[in-house]
Every structure is written in C-alpha cells, then in structure tokens.
Amino acid sequence: MRPMARRARAQLRADALDVAAELFVGGRFGMPELAARLGVSRQTLYSEFGDRQGVASALVLRATERFLDGIEAALARERDLHAAWVAAVAAALRRAADDSLLKALLTGDQAVFGSGAEEIVVAARDRAAGYLRRQWPELDAESVGLAAETAARLTVSHIVLPLAPPERIAEQVATAVVRIARGPGL
Amino acid sequence: MRPMARRARAQLRADALDVAAELFVGGRFGMPELAARLGVSRQTLYSEFGDRQGVASALVLRATERFLDGIEAALARERDLHAAWVAAVAAALRRAADDSLLKALLTGDQAVFGSGAEEIVVAARDRAAGYLRRQWPELDAESVGLAAETAARLTVSHIVLPLAPPERIAEQVATAVVRIARGPGL
C-alpha cells in the first residue's frame, strides 16, 4: 500500500509482461525463464499473477488495450469523420503488422492462450461506438452501433486476410463505416 | 470421350469427393482408405486427381462453389435489395453451421490444405459484385465493389466469430451492405 511498494509492483508487472511478450514471440514462455530474466523468484510471479494463465491473460489484456489506445488516439487526432477512420484503420494495420503477439491473437495461428480475437473485436466495437456517440452525438444510435461493429470486424478481417495495400484498405473501411453511420438516409 | 466414360468419370469424381469430405471431417483422409471405400484402385484415383493435393483442391473447390451457389440462389430469390441480402447472409450462416468442411475452411482451425479462406472470400466478393451489377445496374460501380467486399468479409467474420443470433446478424449485414451500395449519398 505504500507508494514504493505499489510502484515496485506496477513496475514488476510491466517488466514481466514485456519479457513475457518477448518469450512468447520466441515460442518459449515459461515461468522459470520469465523469473530468471526478471531477476526475481518464481514465487514472486505466482504471487503477483496467480498462475501462468494469469500472466497470459494480463499480457493479452495489455496488448489489446495498447492496440485500442493507439487506434483511439488516431481517431481523436482528426476532425473529419472519414479522415478519422482512415487514420484509425491505417494505425490498426500498422500496429498489427509489427506486433507479433497482436497478430497471433487476431489470426489465431500460434497457440495463443484464449484465442483473444473475440475479446479484441468486442472491445474495439465498444470503443468505436463510444467514440462515435461522444464525437458525433447527432448520429442515429442504431447506426452508430452498426458502424462500430462493422469497423471492428472489417479491420480485423483485413488484418487476417489482406488483399490490398494498407492505404486502400483504410480508405475502403472508412468509406463503409461513414456510409453506415450516416443512417437510413431516407 | 465417349458419353459412358465421361459420365463414369464425373460420377467417380463426385463420389470420391463425397467420401473424401466424410473422411476429412472424420480426421483421417488418405488415398488408400478413399480408394477402398470407393471400391476402386488407388491408381485410378491418382489418374483422376493427380495426387492427394489434387483431391483436396477439388474438394475445397466444390465445397466453395456449392456454398456460393446456395448464397446466390438465396440472393436471386428476393426482389428487394435488403431482403435479398438478409436471405443470403442467413443462408450462408446456416450452411456454415452444418457443413464441417466449410467451417474448417473458414475458421482455419483444422489443418486444412490451403487455408481456403482467401479463395472463398475472393470468390464470394466477386460473385456478390456480379450479382449487384447485374440486378441493380443503376448502382454506382465503385459502391458496388465496396459493398460486395464488405458483404463477403462481414459474413465470414460473423461465421468465425458469432456474437448474435443468426437472424440479427443477417439483418445487420444486410443493412450495412445496402447503405454502402447506395453510394456517396450526396
């Protein structure tokens, strides 16, 4: 509860997840090696994360949140709805391209812990909906929900199965999302 | 070249793929067992399909075409654009639900031969675009392309990761596709 202890704990968690991510992409992710690399005893890890799955879950959670934070930042950086989505999708594609853990979670190829794809899609959809409601309150509520889910699913789809250059994908997804968000039309 | 020979060959291919699909979902797909179940020699199989991969490719190809034929039939059965897509997506979800081979191809979980997902998405997109161009020629060409790709990707996404009952998914995808197909709007 003391500042030092809390800081040390948070730092340990952060370091542990950094190393765990490294080990994971390397294919070997075990508690003994994780502890050794951190210069800490196995027990400390078990105390902090409960068990191996706890480390894995925390790792997935952090990767997801960082991913979505980056996307939301890109969204917020633009004022035009279409431009915002172009930037967001482009950011998502970029991150997915050079984050092995994220790519593994989304494509599900490596033996990842809890698939992860579902959590990411759900979280992305909810964040996108929140952003739209907040930034464009005049949009129809149902359309916002549909646009958010479509944005999340289309982006993941293009990460898993890219058929066009990133810029083109971003443009296409953005156009689709904007047209859906615009509502029934008449 | 004689009718009898051609018919026998076609029948053999069809039977072979039926049995191959059975063996595949059962997890054991080998040339000796396939030949035995067909009451034919292995050599005949190799003559007809070239090699094991040839059987696999033919199997995937047929599954894909049947899948898309079913969807296109559902599309053609409705006159309203929205209703047509509701029916098509519902048909796709239904088929994917009770066709193990198809589901394996799309989700990529079982060790399928050539992933298959890419071929399916591409073929679905192209067929959807063809249908839209043919049936709704007044639609903007670029919008049709975008709507077709979105329809294909969203449907696959909802098959791989279903988060809502099929009827709701069909309704959502149809709404999204129609709004995209409608064009820039103004």
Place this chain on the structure above:
DNA sequence: GGTAGACAGATCTGCGAGAAGTGTCCAGAG
C-alpha cells in the same frame, strides 16, 4: 514482503522401431 529449495504431479522432448501412407512403376485381366 521477498528468496531459495524441495516436492508430487503433469507435461514436453528426443528417439527408435514399426506401421502406415505417398507416388510411381508395370504386368495382366476384362
């Protein structure tokens, strides 16, 4: 708090023998 060590039990690894499958050949039957 944290460490080091020990512990039973599960899980992974390497390995070799044996079985099975792959792809190709050919002689022979219908």
Place this chain on the structure above:
DNA sequence: CTCTGGACACTTCTCGCAGATCTGTCTACC
C-alpha cells in the same frame, strides 16, 4: 483402352518410453 493388383523406394505418422522440464504449492529463512 482402362482399370486392377502388386511391388517398389521413400517419406511421414504413431507409439512407447526414458529423461528432462515445467507447474503449482509448501516450508524455512531473511
């Protein structure tokens, strides 16, 4: 002319088994 059955070399599963490693927990210690 097509299909069969058998043989062939080669590669790829499979299975058992021993040894190593990992997991999760406990205890003594600092």
